[in-house]
Amino acid sequence: EVFFHFGFKGEKNIDFTEKISFPPVLNKIPDTLLKSLLDNLMLILGISYWKMYCPKEIVIESNFLTREQAEFWNIVYTKGLGEFFYKNKIDFKGLVQFPFIENVQNSVSFPRKDRALLGLGGGKDSIVTAEILKKQNKKFDLFTVGTSRIQEEAAAVIGKKPIRFKRELDLKLFDLNKEKGSYNGHIPISAIYAILGLMAAIFYDYRSIIVGNEKSALAILVGRSTGVDVACVRRAGQSIRRCSGIMRVVCQSGNLHQRHHRRVCTTIRPFHVASRRRCDIEHKELHVAAW
Numbered sequence: 001e002v003f004f005h006f007g008f009k010g011e012k013n014i015d016f017t018e019k020i021s022f023p024p025v026l027n028k029i030p031d032t033l034l035k036s037l038l039d040n041l042m043l044i045l046g047i048s049y050w051k052m053y054c055p056k057e058i059v060i061e062s063n064f065l066t067r068e069q070a071e072f073w074n075i076v077y078t079k080g081l082g083e084f085f086y087k088n089k090i091d092f093k094g095l096v097q098f099p100f101i102e103n104v105q106n107s108v109s110f111p112r113k114d115r116a117l118l119g120l121g122g123g124k125d126s127i128v129t130a131e132i133l134k135k136q137n138k139k140f141d142l143f144t145v146g147t148s149r150i151q152e153e154a155a156a157v158i159g160k161k162p163i164r165f166k167r168e169l170d171l172k173l174f175d176l177n178k179e180k181g182s183y184n185g186h187i188p189i190s191a192i193y194a195i196l197g198l199m200a201a202i203f204y205d206y207r208s209i210i211v212g213n214e215k216s217a218l219a220i221l222v223g224r225s226t227g228v229d230v231a232c233v234r235r236a237g238q239s240i241r242r243c244s245g246i247m248r249v250v251c252q253s254g255n256l257h258q259r260h261h262r263r264v265c266t267t268i269r270p271f272h273v274a275s276r277r278r279c280d281i282e283h284k285e286l287h288v289a290a291w
Contacts, residue, residue, distance in 0.1 A: 004042055006049045006170075016170035018045060020196070023163060025203045033108045037202060039064060041195050043073055044188075048169060050077070051084060052182040054095060063101045070100035080188025088183050115139035116208035117201055119193060120162055122150035129212030130158040140210065143200050145193055163204060165196050 006016040020041070029037075050058075065073070077096040078085075085092040118133065120126045120142045133140050142162035144151050155162050177184050197209040 002038065002041075004045055006046065014172065014176070016049065016172060018170055019166075019168040020045075021166040021168070022200070022203065027203065027205055029202060030108055030110060033110055033202065036108070037195075037199055041199060044076070044192050044195050045167075047077060047080070047187050047191075048173065051081060051185065051187060052173075052176060054090060054183065056095060056097075058096075058098055060099055063099055064103075065098055065100045066103060066105060067100045070098040073098045076188065076191055080191055081185070084183070084185035084187065087185055090183070110202070112201065112207040113139075113205045115141070115206050116210050117141055117143040117163070117197060117204075117206045119197055119209070119211040120144045120151055120154060120158075122148060122154045125212035125214055127154055127157060129210060130160075133210070141206070143197055143209075145196055163200055165200060167192070167196070 001019055001021040004018045004020070006018065008014040074096050077098075078092055081092070084090075116133070116138060118126065118130060118140050121144075130140070130142075140160075142155055142158065142160045143165070144155075144162045145165045145167055147162075147164055151162070176182055193211075194209070197211075201207070201209050
């Protein structure tokens with residue numbers, strides 16, 4: 001298991017601990033690759049905390065991001081929080097600016113077995129994808145984050161036992177989300193699952209990660225009016241609609257970068273949103289450490 005520590009420093013000093021649990025890892029992982037993996041996981045997990053106050057300034061101590069990587073995370077946060085910004089009437093333009101340094105990072109060669117991990121949500125998309133892989137005689141296993149009765153039943157139908165990861169948010173986060181001055185809303189959970197899936201593939205020797213998505217799942221809804229593409233999701237002919245920021249997460253092991261004990265300092269400053277609402281908490285710092 002890995003623990004990630006977050007904390008606000010300022011008017012209030014609040015510490016958080018988030019835990020990611022997974023099965024024992026028997027393979028030897030190169031240190032550089034492991035550091036890269038945990039750094040990227042840290043940044044995507046941090047979105048759950050950043051969105052509470054949406055700080056303008058982000059400071060990463062002993063910064064490891066290149067310009068290209070910083071721009072990648074700007075896009076992940078900005079488009080991944082599309083629904084969140086839209087519903088909270090937050091002026092997102094230029095809000096997310098990850099810092100970077102001009103360094104050169106070398107790729108890491110880490111050959112994997114020619115087999116795949118299939119993300120299992122428990123719905124028809126996962127089952128259909130599994131059946132397609134079976135018909136093509138592809139080697140694959142299942143991967144889940146958390147578990148539910150539906151996922152267990154789907155796994156039984158497919159005939160495979162999943163590799164299970166578990167994410168445990170600090171319970172204090174939910175209490176703070178109820179307080180005045182903090183924001184609530186959708187986060188790009190698929191991005192978190194993507195990097196956890198990459199982690200599982202590296203840990204347990206899989207070359208590919210596969211997820212099943214129905215072709216009609218996404219359609220642009222309010223992109224022209226807001227500047228951010230927002231998706232309208234329709235499933236199984238039902239009139240269920242959910243807005244979410246559209247994004248693509250591209251993870252290549254050679255481009256990941258990580259340090260075992262990393263601290264990120266984020267200064268929260270007052271900011272304006274479309275409705276002229278202001279954050280009630282000022283001059284606070286968010287510290288993030290991962291090991």
